[in-house]
Amino acid sequence: MQETDVYDPAFVKSVFDRCSEKYIAFSYVASLGFTERWRRQCVAKLDKTTSPSPIAYDLMAGTGEVWPHLLKKYPDLGSITAIDLSSGMHRRAIERLHTHRAHRIDFIEDDVLASDLPDSGADFVVSTFGLKTFNREQHAKLAKLLARVLKSGGSFSLIEASDPKGWFLRPLYNFHLHTVLPLIERFFLKGAQDFAMIGTYTANFGNAAAFADMLRAEGLEVRFQKHFFGCATSVSGHKPDPVHSILRRNGHPVERRAASGRCLP
Ligand SMILES: C[S@@+](CC[C@H](N)C(=O)[O-])C[C@H]1O[C@@H](n2cnc3c(N)ncnc32)[C@H](O)[C@@H]1O
Known part of the structure; x- marks a missing residue:
């Protein structure tokens, strides 16, 4: 029998299409409220900006859970381009768009890796x-x-639930992920097995350290951080501004501001 490729975008889409109805509540309950806190921490890691109406990209946006945090941190945000593969998640995101923020969200339903997002279009990526x-x-x-x-x-700034290797409560965490959550799903979500897949993906993922190295290899300046004993890990940083670097290398005193208008740390 042929094995299912759980990383095939069509498979991932089907999982999230089926999860979309209950995703918000399940993610909150399953993480004991930590997901909201981690989203807030993820946005807090983005730099300040002086750009008059910055553009944010929200990759794998789901139902737009991070938007309230982004709009709170950047009241002058020009727009959010949100990308997600799942039409179910997209539909739920649209339902959640409040009138006062709908005109600032541009939702693209697509596989992010196959999308044709323009070069240098984003002031932030989250x-x-x-x-x-x-x-x-x-x-x-x-x-x-x-x-x-x-x-x-x-x-x-990107954050992901991770395997807290080395933490003495890791067996309890794994019991929650691989036993309690599938049981909750079986009894309260009509026997579906989709949320249980989240446990499988998380275990396979490990943590974001390898991804941090990949970002460094692309020339980005990267910070890697563990959250709550490694139950989540984040990567954040920025894309160096060549104009700023050249001026500094040539001994010119430079204002700590990028060509984009962003304040440099
Ligand atoms: C666990 S949800 C996270 C949703 C949301 N960002 C949050 O904070 O809860 C993962 C999302 O990634 C989306 N996704 C997975 N693979 C994708 C891909 N290749 N392109 C775009 N979206 C993808 C799924 O459809 C799903 O909505």
Whole structure:
């Protein structure tokens, strides 16, 4: 019998299409509220900006869970380009769009790795819990894409649930992920097995350290951080601004501001 490729975008799409109805509640309950906190921490890692109406890309946007955090941090945000593969998640995201923010969201329903996002179009790139459904080869493509779409001086932040290796409560965490969650799903979500896949993806993913190296290999400046004993890991940083670097190398005193208008740290 042929084995299912759980990283095939068509398979991933089908999982999230079926999950979309209950995704928001399940992700909150299953993580004991940590996902919201991690989304907030992920956005907090993006740099400040002086760009008058910056553009953010939200990759693997799901139902737009991170948008309230982005709009709170950047009240002058020009727009959010949100990409997600799943029509179910897209539909739920549209339902969640409040009138006052709908005109600032541009939702693209597509496989991010096959999308034709323009070069240097984003002041920020953010992604919350969208890394685990990719394998190593797809991570390398994603790192390339991120480096390409980010403006020079632009910043990025991505966070993902991870395997807290070395933590003494890891067996409890794994019991929650691989036993409790599938049971909750079986009894409360009519026997579906889709959320249980999230446990499989998380275990296979490990943590974001390898992805951090891939981003460095693309020329980005990267920070890797563990959250709550490694139950989540994040990668954040920025794309160096060549104009700024050249001026500094030639001994010119430079204002700490990128061509994009972004304040450099
Ligand atoms: C766990 S959800 C995360 C959703 C949201 N960002 C959050 O904070 O909860 C992962 C999302 O990634 C999307 N996704 C997975 N593979 C994708 C791909 N190749 N291209 C675009 N979206 C993808 C799924 O459809 C799903 O909505």
